[in-house]
Amino acid sequence: MSRKAFHLKVLLACVALPAQALAQGGSALRIPSISVSGDVGYFTYKSKLASSNDTGINYTYGFQIFGGNDKTIGAAMRSTLLNATFALNDNKISEKTQTFIFNYRLGYVYAGAAFGTTQIAFTEKGTEAMDCYGNTIGGNVGGILPFGRGNSVQLDITGLKPMNVKDTQQRNVALGLKLDADMMLSFALTRRAVDLVLGFKYSQQSATVDSSGGVEKLTIPKVGLRIGANL
Helix, strand or coil, X not given: CCHHHHXXXXXXXXXXXXXXXXXXXXXXXXXXXXXXXXXXEEEEEEECCCCEEEEEEEEEEEEEEEECHHHCEEEEEEEEXXXXXXXXXXXXXXXXXXXXXXXXXXXXXXXXXXXXXXXXEEEECCEEEEEEEEEXXXXXXXXXXXXXXCEEEEEEEEEXXXXXXXXXXXCCEEECCEEEEXXXXXXXXXXXXXXXXXXXXXXXXXXXXXXXXXXEEEEEEEEEEEEEXXX
């Protein structure tokens, strides 16, 4: 078999297998009317601001509501808490974010608007160097592909631009566009209510104080639970 024919066969299989699973009735989208979720992740933080790398624990929690015909209109809240202490130079960074998302789902894909708040504090060698906060606005896109019975794979991308960023001590600070990309596998632990979620998140954002700093990058493998109900 030629390489071109092999690639064509693989492509056709990728298209045919999800369709076959749907035809068998085993891969309908599992979308509850309301759900709450929480996860814990082990992050690797590459920071230009702190001039170092660090690892630690990241926490995220939130809820989601779906309504309308076939549950196509969604609203969600996500909160994230992260604290990093860089052992190499004793610098510290803490981040708190809260994001609200409103989106519309069409089949397996969705898109919408996002807004919220952000706060970043940076301590350099024991001295506070940044403590800034601001509002955020942006968008959210993604897709959900079901497989098996109640399981799914999801890609979710959110971009948020900080607005009206201020520092508590009026230092010259700047925050750039924050990009979050989540890849998640969810497995139905019960027939209707509980899912196990395994995921991997990549996040990046530029942060500077007095022109010092650069792009902050995070990679986070994570595990969590989602509990849903149909109203």
